[in-house]
Amino acid sequence: MKSADKLGQSEKIRYAERDAELRQMRIIATALLLAMAALFVFGKYMETRYDGHWGFLRAFAEAGMVGGLADWFAVTALFRHPLGIPIPHTAIIPNNKERLGRTLASFLRTNFLTTKVVARRVQRMDVAGAMGKFLSAPAGGEGRMRMGASRLLGDIIAALDDERLGGVAKGEIRKQLDKLDIAPLLGQLLTAMIRERRHIPVLDGIIKWASATLEANEHLIRQMVEERANTIMRWTGLDDKLANAIVNGLNKLLHEMAEDPDHPLREKGEEGLASLAHDLRHDKELQAKVAHWKGQLLENPAMGKWINSLWDQGRDGLLKAARNPDAALAGSFGDALIKLGGRLQEDSRLKLQINRFARRAIVGTTENYGDNIVTLVSDTVARWDASTITDRVENAVGSDLQFIRINGTLVGGMAGIVIHAVGLLI
Structure with a gap:
């Protein structure tokens, strides 16, 4: 991806590894969705010609298709317009990158870059x-x-x-x-x-x-x-x-x-x-x-x-x-x-003095420059173009989003079996 060109050499390697894993999981999730479509066609064909329990297979594949498509749409809508169609409330992250940057910066300042939090974290540091x-x-x-x-x-x-x-x-x-x-x-x-x-x-x-x-x-x-x-x-x-x-x-x-x-x-x-x-x-x-x-x-x-x-x-x-x-x-x-x-x-006395100085320096830096740090975060995110922020966030989240698609397909299929069984009982 283009945004990877802006990273350091070691980070580029890790970025490429995560990107390869993401592509692999995306292929698996898409293949599972296509398999459900093929299974639905087969199940529908068998259900119309033969008696028995082929309806459960058709219901499983049909509901799995619906669940997979719904989760594909949801995951895709986070980062881009599905199929390139500018549907409202899609491409959420690139369209809201300024607000995302401000929210992320505020989250860091409130939960991490506070004097109490930093002082507690560095209390046991042996610099x-x-x-x-x-x-x-x-x-x-x-x-x-x-x-x-x-x-x-x-x-x-x-x-x-x-x-x-x-x-x-x-x-x-x-x-x-x-x-x-x-x-x-x-x-x-x-x-x-x-x-x-x-x-x-x-x-x-x-x-x-x-x-x-x-x-x-x-x-x-x-x-x-x-x-x-x-x-x-x-x-x-x-x-x-x-x-x-x-x-x-x-x-x-x-x-x-x-x-x-x-x-x-x-x-x-x-x-x-x-x-x-x-x-x-x-x-x-x-x-x-x-x-x-x-x-x-x-x-x-x-x-x-x-x-x-x-x-x-x-x-x-x-x-x-x-x-x-x-x-x-x-x-x-x-x-x-x-x-x-x-x-x-x-030298325990020298260690004590250096550690005390290091802790005071870290806490003092947080107190004096914390606002500048979070401003740097929000300004950096705001300067990223849509492609960069999409690639960065999607790569950082990794394959978990594709597991959502896989789980949605399988859970939808199971729900389809339950719904079909209830329909038969009624």
Whole structure:
């Protein structure tokens, strides 16, 4: 049926099984009705030509036909017009689907989604125990958790609107970066680095960078000296000697700083870093400058591209991990889940707290959102077309309606025998 296309895969299988059973019972009920018609013709023929008790057979078949036809009409009239003829008060369910939806929703709200009923039902629920058994099951719990949760997580991530969700996530990242007071944080980080002597590699890196920069830009230093030298210095070649002296002196200084951890300039550099760390934490003017620089950095298009790539990489990583059951919940995280399952079964105090929270959450959800749930039911039924609601309800009821036709045929036949016998006695 068409409505089955809207269901999930597992539900489709159950739907098809019920539909096959319904068709089989419909064939049996119709075949029984046709058998009664054939039996009536045979019984009538025998009754008119021979004496005896053939009248009982004819009466049985005749009344069975009437009962079967009446019940066929009644069952069919619930869902559609018999033989396609728009007889009044037929196709009752599709013609009244809005009222049916409202009645069903009201029934659910009144009899099931009330605070007292839900509270009574969840009073003995052991949510923590069930979670503990599921998480710590040595044979299949971990596998079920990996397969089920990983697949569910992957489907959820893939189904979410990437553009909308990405916009929200990237906007939240930018918002948090904008709220972050970065200067004191940098000051604390720098202070901790100096205290633990982790700034040494930074200084070494600065010295190596300066040495490489000097080597790559020697020609600029020589050009500057030559441009500023007078004619006499250029004639005598003193400008080249001066440039060589500057370059060699700087190279020697950088080499000594790299080799000597106690070099005076390194000490000055450490003092400068310590002063910068202090100012970052306490100097309001410097903090304002850093905040301004941070704002300019956030407005830079390159930062926007970086945030976009950060979201894309994070989403792709989540999808890959979620769709790999051996990676999503494996390793230390999977072990932690198993340990949590054991604790949920052993720690009575923790079980009590979780169960109490779960019960309050369920009851609170019912109280706060019960009306929304029943509105969802009534609106969903109202949106179904006539074919969908007919197929859904008829499939849900299943073969019981066809048993009504079968019973009506047989009971009608028995009633026909009784009526015929009474007629003979009178």
